[in-house]
Amino acid sequence: MTVPDSESSSTAAVFFAGMRSALTSVFFLVLAGTYIGIGALAHDFGFAVWWLALSSIVVWASPAQVILISTLGGGASLFEAALAVSLSAIRLFPMVVALLPLLRGPGTRTRDLLLPAHFTSVSMWVESLRLLPGMPRERRIAFCNGLSVAYMSTAVTFGFVGYYLAAGLPPLFAGALLFLTPMSFLVSTARNCRLMVDRLALGLGLVIGPLFVAYHVGLDLMWTGIVGGSLAYGIPRLREAVR
Amino acid sequence: MNITGGLWPYVVLVLVGFLPNEVWRMLGLVLARGLNEDSEIVVWARAVATAIIAGVIAKLILFPSGGLAGIPLAVRVGAAVCGFLAFVAIRRSVFIGVLVGEAALMLGGFFLSH
Helix, strand or coil, X not given: CCCHHHHHHHHXXXXXXXXXXXXXXXXXXXXXXXXHHHHHHHHHCCCCHHHHHHHHHHCCCHHHHHHHHHHHHCCCCHHHHHHHHHHHCCCHHHHHHHHHHHHCCCCCCHHHHHHXXXXXXXXXXXXXXXXXXXXXXXXXXXXXXXXXXHHHHHHXXXXXXXXXXXXXXXXXXXXXXXXXXXXXXXXXXXXXXXXXXXXXXXXXHXXXXXXXXXXXXXXXXXXXXXXXXXXXXXXXXXXXXXC | CCCCCCCHHHXXXXXXXXXXXXXXXXXXXXXXXXXXXXXXXXXXXXXHHHHHHHHHHHHHHHCCCHHHHHCCHHHHHHHHHHHHHHHHHCCCCHHHHHHHHHXXXXXXXXXXXX
16 A cells, blocks of 8 residues: 555655665676676777666666677677577566566556566566565565666676776786676576576587587577577477377 | 777667667567466577577687687686586575686686696
């Protein structure tokens, strides 16, 4: 139940509670590390620091940003870069589909859900699904927005840190920063693997991806996704059918 | 492509980064009523997305750019394996996995690079 006369102040309080919750979660450290790595990557591929900051706000998905930076910086065509980004972002679709029913109340307008939909990313999604069910429905959107704004600010801030650290660091430390992205992706993706399908997709992608690169397959990331993902989807079902 | 000068990089960011990424979020917003998380097409889409992320991870480790390229291949792969094993062994903690992987990379890089 909302209390009409204190609604605005309580919305602000809930928003700040969301921010506080973000800054004390493990994802604060994961995001800081990941975006230091992405900042270093953007620096190494020759992007401007403000381009990186803007990309963290409008793209707001670290796999897509890594793909965008490495494909554009590596000289891929705009079409290939856009396709690879879009394929990596497919996972956002089911995440939004799963999240919004938690946020929608009887009086919620679709435009109130625009920001939470844009903010949807692995860190925010995992924390929202964990914390929102125990919260009154009318507070959830403000909490979710506070959580997301804090995560996004963390990403932008540490993007700057990584960008400038990479410029003046000894090679070993620069290498260690660039290693943060694949390392944190590997373990955080592995942690999100709940089913055999997900585990197979991770394992197959790790093997098939480099093979396609080595054999100079065009659009290698797209084919890694379609071949690896379909095999991962099909193998458990085929075994089930044969049995 | 020139990625450093003028407004062009920002136009590219919107066309190649923002729009192809955001379309899935907006599609989710529009179609959120119809599907649930366990429907078959969603499971397949998640598998494709996971395989793509895996491909990105492998490429960044095996075919790196910049500072990471100066660290030998065996150290990069070994460090990733160490980090992953630490993650599996110690409470499936992302933080510990990343910490151990980074420590292994720094140690290996320090002793084996030169």
